[in-house]
Amino acid sequence: MELLKEILNIRGVSGDEHEISSFIINYVLQRRNQWKVVPEVFYGDRFQDNVVLKFGDPRTAVFAHIDTIGFTSRYENQLVPVGGPDVNDGDELEGEDLLGPIACKIKIQDEKVFHDFPRGILPGTNLSFRQNLRIGEEFIQGAYLDNRLGVYNALKLCEDLTDGVVVFSTYEEHGGGSVPFLLKFIYEQWEIRQALVSDITWVTDGVIHGNGTAISLRDKFIPRKVFLNKIVSLAEKSGIPYQIEVEGAGGSDGREIQMSPYPVDWCFIGAPEDHVHTPNEKVALKDLESMLALYRYLMVHL
Amino acid sequence: MELLKEILNIRGVSGDEHEISSFIINYVLQRRNQWKVVPEVFYGDRFQDNVVLKFGDPRTAVFAHIDTIGFTSRYENQLVPVGGPDVNDGDELEGEDLLGPIACKIKIQDEKVFHDFPRGILPGTNLSFRQNLRIGEEFIQGAYLDNRLGVYNALKLCEDLTDGVVVFSTYEEHGGGSVPFLLKFIYEQWEIRQALVSDITWVTDGVIHGNGTAISLRDKFIPRKVFLNKIVSLAEKSGIPYQIEVEGAGGSDGREIQMSPYPVDWCFIGAPEDHVHTPNEKVALKDLESMLALYRYLMVHL
Amino acid sequence: MELLKEILNIRGVSGDEHEISSFIINYVLQRRNQWKVVPEVFYGDRFQDNVVLKFGDPRTAVFAHIDTIGFTSRYENQLVPVGGPDVNDGDELEGEDLLGPIACKIKIQDEKVFHDFPRGILPGTNLSFRQNLRIGEEFIQGAYLDNRLGVYNALKLCEDLTDGVVVFSTYEEHGGGSVPFLLKFIYEQWEIRQALVSDITWVTDGVIHGNGTAISLRDKFIPRKVFLNKIVSLAEKSGIPYQIEVEGAGGSDGREIQMSPYPVDWCFIGAPEDHVHTPNEKVALKDLESMLALYRYLMVHL
Numbered sequence: 001m002e003l004l005k006e007i008l009n010i011r012g013v014s015g016d017e018h019e020i021s022s023f024i025i026n027y028v029l030q031r032r033n034q035w036k037v038v039p040e041v042f043y044g045d046r047f048q049d050n051v052v053l054k055f056g057d058p059r060t061a062v063f064a065h066i067d068t069i070g071f072t073s074r075y076e077n078q079l080v081p082v083g084g085p086d087v088n089d090g091d092e093l094e095g096e097d098l099l100g101p102i103a104c105k106i107k108i109q110d111e112k113v114f115h116d117f118p119r120g121i122l123p124g125t126n127l128s129f130r131q132n133l134r135i136g137e138e139f140i141q142g143a144y145l146d147n148r149l150g151v152y153n154a155l156k157l158c159e160d161l162t163d164g165v166v167v168f169s170t171y172e173e174h175g176g177g178s179v180p181f182l183l184k185f186i187y188e189q190w191e192i193r194q195a196l197v198s199d200i201t202w203v204t205d206g207v208i209h210g211n212g213t214a215i216s217l218r219d220k221f222i223p224r225k226v227f228l229n230k231i232v233s234l235a236e237k238s239g240i241p242y243q244i245e246v247e248g249a250g251g252s253d254g255r256e257i258q259m260s261p262y263p264v265d266w267c268f269i270g271a272p273e274d275h276v277h278t279p280n281e282k283v284a285l286k287d288l289e290s291m292l293a294l295y296r297y298l299m300v301h302l
Numbered sequence: 303m304e305l306l307k308e309i310l311n312i313r314g315v316s317g318d319e320h321e322i323s324s325f326i327i328n329y330v331l332q333r334r335n336q337w338k339v340v341p342e343v344f345y346g347d348r349f350q351d352n353v354v355l356k357f358g359d360p361r362t363a364v365f366a367h368i369d370t371i372g373f374t375s376r377y378e379n380q381l382v383p384v385g386g387p388d389v390n391d392g393d394e395l396e397g398e399d400l401l402g403p404i405a406c407k408i409k410i411q412d413e414k415v416f417h418d419f420p421r422g423i424l425p426g427t428n429l430s431f432r433q434n435l436r437i438g439e440e441f442i443q444g445a446y447l448d449n450r451l452g453v454y455n456a457l458k459l460c461e462d463l464t465d466g467v468v469v470f471s472t473y474e475e476h477g478g479g480s481v482p483f484l485l486k487f488i489y490e491q492w493e494i495r496q497a498l499v500s501d502i503t504w505v506t507d508g509v510i511h512g513n514g515t516a517i518s519l520r521d522k523f524i525p526r527k528v529f530l531n532k533i534v535s536l537a538e539k540s541g542i543p544y545q546i547e548v549e550g551a552g553g554s555d556g557r558e559i560q561m562s563p564y565p566v567d568w569c570f571i572g573a574p575e576d577h578v579h580t581p582n583e584k585v586a587l588k589d590l591e592s593m594l595a596l597y598r599y600l601m602v603h604l
Numbered sequence: 605m606e607l608l609k610e611i612l613n614i615r616g617v618s619g620d621e622h623e624i625s626s627f628i629i630n631y632v633l634q635r636r637n638q639w640k641v642v643p644e645v646f647y648g649d650r651f652q653d654n655v656v657l658k659f660g661d662p663r664t665a666v667f668a669h670i671d672t673i674g675f676t677s678r679y680e681n682q683l684v685p686v687g688g689p690d691v692n693d694g695d696e697l698e699g700e701d702l703l704g705p706i707a708c709k710i711k712i713q714d715e716k717v718f719h720d721f722p723r724g725i726l727p728g729t730n731l732s733f734r735q736n737l738r739i740g741e742e743f744i745q746g747a748y749l750d751n752r753l754g755v756y757n758a759l760k761l762c763e764d765l766t767d768g769v770v771v772f773s774t775y776e777e778h779g780g781g782s783v784p785f786l787l788k789f790i791y792e793q794w795e796i797r798q799a800l801v802s803d804i805t806w807v808t809d810g811v812i813h814g815n816g817t818a819i820s821l822r823d824k825f826i827p828r829k830v831f832l833n834k835i836v837s838l839a840e841k842s843g844i845p846y847q848i849e850v851e852g853a854g855g856s857d858g859r860e861i862q863m864s865p866y867p868v869d870w871c872f873i874g875a876p877e878d879h880v881h882t883p884n885e886k887v888a889l890k891d892l893e894s895m896l897a898l899y900r901y902l903m904v905h906l
Contacts, residue, residue, distance in 0.1 A: 015826035045797065048828060048867050072822055072850055075810035080852035082826065123810065123850045124821035124832065171862075174826055180865035193347065206377035206425065217426035218374055222317035222384065222476055224350060228426065246374055246425045248382035258473075261482035261563065261865065263350050495649065508679035508727065519728035520676055524619035524686065524778055526652060530728065548676055548727045550684035560775075563784035563865065565652050 001135065003027075004152045008133055008142060011094070013070030013126040014082050014174035020066045020151075021049035024168050027155065028053060036160045042185070049170050050178050052185065056163035060194040060302050061186055061264075062295065063179065063253040064154035065172030068144045069277055070128040071113070073097075073121040079106070079113045082126065083173030086277040087113055095127035102127065129279040138284060139209075145273055145281040146200040147172070149288055153198050153270075157295050164299045165192055172199075172253050179256035187262040194227070194302055196295065197254045197268040200276075200283065201245060207272045209284040212241030213291035216268035219250040221258050227265035231298065238297040241290045243272070269294060303437065305329075306454045310435055310444060313396070315372035315428040316384050316476035322368045322453075323351040326470050329457065330355060338462040344487070351472050352480050354488065358465035362496040362604050363488055363566075364597065365481070365555040366456035367474030370446045371579055372430040373415070375399075375423040381408070381415045384428065385475030388579040389415055397429035404429065431581040440586060441511075447575055447583040448502040449474070451590055455572075456500050459597050466601045467494055474501075474555050481558035489564040496529070496604055497568040498597065499556045502585065503547060505574045511586040514543030515593035518570040521552040523560050529567035533600065540599040543592045545574070571596060605739065607631075608756045612737055612746060615698070617674030617730040618686050618778035624670045624755075625653040628772050631759065632657060640764045646789070653774050654782050656789065660767035664798040664906050665790055665868075666899065667783070667857040668758035669776030672748045673881055674732040675717070677701075677725040683710070683717045686730065687777030690881040691717055699731035706731065733883040742888060743813075749877055749885040750804040751776070753892060757802050757874075761899050768903045769796055776803075776857050783860035791866040798831070798906055800899065801858045801872040804880075804887065805849060811876045813888040816845030817895035820872040823854035825862050831869035835902065842901040845894045847876070873898060 012020035025043050028051070032038050039053040049066075069083035071093065081087070091106040093115060102125070104117035115121065133142035140149075154166050165186050170178045186192045201207065201214050215235060217228050235242045245268075257266040271287035314322035327345050330353070334340050344354040351368075371385035373395065383389070393408040395417060404427070406419035417423065435444035442451075456468050467488050472480045488494045503509065503516050517537060519530050537544045547570075559568040573589035616624035629647050632655070636642050646656040653670075673687035675697065685691070695710040697719060706729070708721035719725065737746035744753075758770050769790050774782045790796045805811065805818050819839060821832050839846045849872075861870040875891035 015822075016829035018830055046867055048869070049830075072826070072852075074850040074852075080822070080850060123848050126829070171826075175824075175863075177825075177862040177864075178867075180863065181867045184865040218317075218382070220477075221479075222374070222473075225318035225428070226320055226351075244425050246376040246382060248374075248376075258479040259477075259482065260479075261486040263348055263480075263483045265350070520619075520684070522779075523781075524676070524775075527620035527730070528622055528653075546727050548678040548684060550678075560781040561779075561784065562781075563788040565650055565782075565785045567652070 003155065004148065005133065007151055008144060008148045009131050011128050012067050013128050014067040014171050016126045017049040017067050017170045021051060024051050024066065035158055037162050039158065048178060050182055051168040052182065053158065053166040054190070055161045058163050058165045058190050058192060060196060060299060061165035061167055061192045062154050062157065062196050062198050063167045063169055064150040064198040065147050065169045065253055066151055067170050067173050068128055069173045070126050073115065073123055073125045073127065075123055077114045077120065079115055079127065084277055091279060092130040093127040094130045095125055097122040097125040103130070132279060139282055140285060141280055141282040143279040143281065145283050146276065149200055149283060150198040150270060153292050153295060156292055157299065160296070161299055165190065169253055176256045179253050180260055183257060183260045183262050183264060187264065193264050195257050195264050195266040196298065197252045197266060198295065199252050199268060199270045201268065201270050201272050202276055203272045203274045207243050207245050209272065210286055211243045213269055213287055213294055214243045214245040214272050216245040216247065219247045219252065219268065221251060221255050223254065223267050224265050228267060231267050234298060234301050235294060238294065240293045240297060242294060305457060306450065307435065309453055310446060310450045311433050313430050314369050315430050316369040316473050318428045319351040319369050319472045323353060326353050326368065337460055339464050341460065350480060352484055353470040354484065355460065355468040356492070357463045360465050360467045360492050360494060362498060362601060363467040363469055363494045364456050364459065364498050364500050365469045365471055366452040366500040367449050367471045367555055368453055369472050369475050370430055371475045372428050375417065375425055375427045375429065377425055379416045379422065381417055381429065386579055393581060394432040395429040396432045397427055399424040399427040405432070434581060441584055442587060443582055443584040445581040445583065447585050448578065451502055451585060452500040452572060455594050455597060458594055459601065462598070463601055467492065471555055478558045481555050482562055485559060485562045485564050485566060489566065495566050497559050497566050498600065499554045499568060499570040500597065501554050501570060501572045503570065503572050503574050504578055505576045509545050509547050509574045511574065512588050513545045515571055515589055515596055516545050516547040516574050518547040518549065521549045521554065521570065523553060523557045525556065525569050526567050530569060533569050536600060536603050537596060540596065542595045542599060544596060607759060608752065609737065611755055612748060612752045613735050615732050616671050617732050618671040618775050620730045621653040621671050621774045625655060628655050628670065639762055641766050643762065652782060654786055655772040656786065657762065657770040658794070659765045662767050662769045662794050662796060664800060664903060665769040665771055665796045666758050666761065666800050666802050667771045667773055668754040668802040669751050669773045669857055670755055671774050671777050672732055673777045674730050677719065677727055677729045677731065679727055681718045681724065683719055683731065688881055692882070695883060696734035697731040698734045699729055701726040701729040707734070736883060743886055744889060745884055745886040747883040747885065749887050750880065753804055753887060754802040754874060757896050757899060760896055761903065764900070765903055769794065773857055780857070780860045783857050784864055787861060787864045787866050787868060791868065797868050799861050799868050799870040800902065801856045801870060802899065803856050803872060803874045805872065805874050805876050806880055807876045807878045811847050811849050813876065814890055815847045817873055817875050817891055817898050818847050818849040820849040820851065823851045823856065823872065825855060825859045827858065827871050828869050832871060835871050838902060838905050839898060842898065844897045844901060846898060
C-alpha cells in the first residue's frame, strides 16, 4: 500500500497533471525491469502529460485517468470548479503559486465559492482538497480515491502483465481531450479494439460496499452489448466477486472511446465509492482487491 | 413492402444492433447479384455492427441508422431510457434475457419508469416497444418507423444505384459513436465529401403529412449553405414533391458528420412522422415514395 | 483601419461563410507578395470555406474564426438563432434571398423571435445584424467585432510573420465542426503542437477595457498549465500590456482543439468587449493594439 499512499499525496488537477505524470514515468522506468514483461514506455511532447505502456503483443488497453477534480482561483477570492467537486463550507484546500505554498478553507456565500487565504492567490492557480487518508481494516477513506485507486490498480496490474497496453490519461474529470489522441496512437500502432476503464464508480441502490468490483453495463453512455456479454461471462467463469452496475448518468474515459473515430469496444470496471468528489471518498478494500483480480484475469482471457 | 414489414420486426436497441446488422448483411449478400451494380460489402470486427456498401465510383454516401430507442432494465424493476423514448403508462415492451423471452408493460410511478414483469429482468437487458404495425391506404403506423423506413429507403435505393456508398450505422439514437470511424473509412478509401442522412423527421407547423419528403435546411446543427443550395435546386429540377424544413433543435447522424475530422458536407432528407418515439409513429406512404424518388435522383445528379 | 471596416461589412453567418471566405482568399493572394514571407495558401473543396496560410517553418498556429452569429428564417416570420445572439426588440437585420435584398426588424412576442419583413422571407435564409460602425478616439463599436477583430488581427499579423500557420475557420459560433479537419491537416503536414485562438472575449469583473489584451487561463475548457505558464512568462518579458482572464464558462475554437485527436496545446488571447453578441459590441482600440503586438511577439518566441 506504500505506492497507493504515495500517489494519494501527489496533486494533479485536470490540465495540471505534470507532477503525477512525472511520478508515474519515474516509477515505471525504475520498476519495469522487475516486472514479468518489460514494457515499452511512451511519453513526452507528443503525449502531453499522458503515459502509455506497451506489454508483449497487446489486444486490450487499460485506461486509468491520473487527473483529479479541484478548483481554479479567479479574482477577488473566487474559485471556479474543475470537474465536479462536491463542495462544503470549511473544506480544506491546498496548492501553490509563485508566492509560495497555499493552505486555506472554502467559504460558500450566496451559492458562490470563495477561499479564505489571507494574502490572495494568483488567478489561474489550481487548488485541491487537502489529503486526509484513513486506512482501516475494511475501508480506505480520503480525497482522490477517484482515481488514484484506478491508477494504483493499473500499476499493480503491470507487475505480471504479459500482453496489453496500459494508458495513464489526463483531463478525464473535466470533459476529456486526451483520450482521442491516445486512442489514435494505440489503434494505429497495434490495432487495439478492446478497452477497460480502470476508474472508481458510485455506491447506489444496486451497487454496495463489499460485494466486489462493479462491472458497468452502462452509464450515460452504452458500450456494445456483445462486448459486455463477453466480459460478464468471463467474470462469471473467473470466480472473482463482482457486481453488475446499470446507470443512466455519469461518464468516464469510456465516453471518449465511444465517440472516437476508432472502432474500440469498452467497459468500465471499478470499485464503488461513497462520498464521491468530496475529501472523504470511501472504498472497501475487498472491492479494490476484486478489481485488481478481475483485471488480471480479463487481460489474460479477453 | 415485405422487406419493410420484416425489418420492422427485428429488434436493435442502440448498442445491441447485432440482430438487425446480421439481417442486413445476409439480405445484401443474397440480393446484390440481382442489383444493377454489385456492391462491395464491408462488415465484421473492424466495423462493429455497422455495414458499408460501395457501388461503382462513389461521390456521395447515404447514412441510415439501424438502431432504435428503447430501455435498459436496472434493479428493482426500474427502466433506464436508451435514446429519448416518449413513454406512456401501459406501453407494451418486449425483450429477452438469459431466463427467456419477456413481454411486459410500462408503469410510471413518481415520474420514474418501471416494468411489471413478474419474475424480474436481469439488469442490463434491453427492451423495446412491442410492434403493432398498421398499413392503410395512405399511412403506415407502428413502432420504429424511425428509422426502419430510412433503412428500407437505403436498401431499395441499392437496387439501381450505380455510384455511391450506403452506410448502415449504429448508436444514432443514443449520442452516436460509430459515424466517426465510418466516415474515416469512407473518406480515406474514396474521399467521399457529400453525405445524405436517410432518417425520419417530425411533422411540425411547417412540415405536414403528404407534401413530400422533407429536406432539412437545419436542425440543432447547420449544414453548409452552398451544399443545401445545390440540393434544393436539384430537388426543384427533379419535379419530385418535397418540403423544406427549418428547425432549431434535434439531431441526426449529420451532427457527427459535421463534427468529424473530415470535410464532408451533409443534408438530412426524410419523410416526416407524427407521434415520434412512441409505438405509434405514423408516416404518409406518399412521403416515403417521394423520399426514395429523391434519393434516386440525387445519387445520380449530385 | 480600411481593411477592418471592409471586413466588418461582409456577412458570414455560421454555415454561410462563402462571401467572407472569398474576400480573405482574394485579399491574401493580392497582398502576400508584399509580406515579409510569402505564405502558401490552402483553400477549396477539401477545406470547405476555411483558409489556411503557411509561413516558413511553422511551430504555432493562429486560429481566427470568420463566421458570425445570426438568424435563420423559418415559417410564419419566425427566426431561429444561429450561435447565441443577444436579441432585443427592434434590432435591425439584413440578408438576401432569391427574391432580393432584405432589411427588417426583430419583433419579440411571447419570448419567440419574429421578423417584420412585409413580403415574407424564404425559409432557410440567413439574416444578420445591420452594421452600424462607430470608431472614436478610444473605442470601436458595432456588430460582429467578434470576430472580425480576430480576423483583422490575424491578417495584420501576416505582414511580418516569418514562421507560423494562420487558419481562418468556420462554424465557431454554432458548435464548430471545421477545426477537427483543419487541425488534422496542419498536424499531419507540419506537426503543429501549439495554437493561439485569435478571438474576442468579455469585459467582466476581472477584465476591463484599456488594460491590454486578455490571456485566458481558462473558460469552460482548461488549457494545459505548462503551456499557459510559458505564454504568461513570455508576455511578462515582452513588456506589452495584458490582462489575465479566468472564467468558468464560454468556449472558442480552443474547445475543439482540446477535444481533437491531436496533442495540440492552445491558449485564447484576445481583446475584451462589452455588449457581446449585440449590434453594439464595443472594444478599446488600445486593447486591439496590444493584442496584435502580443501575437507578433509570441509567434517569434513561442
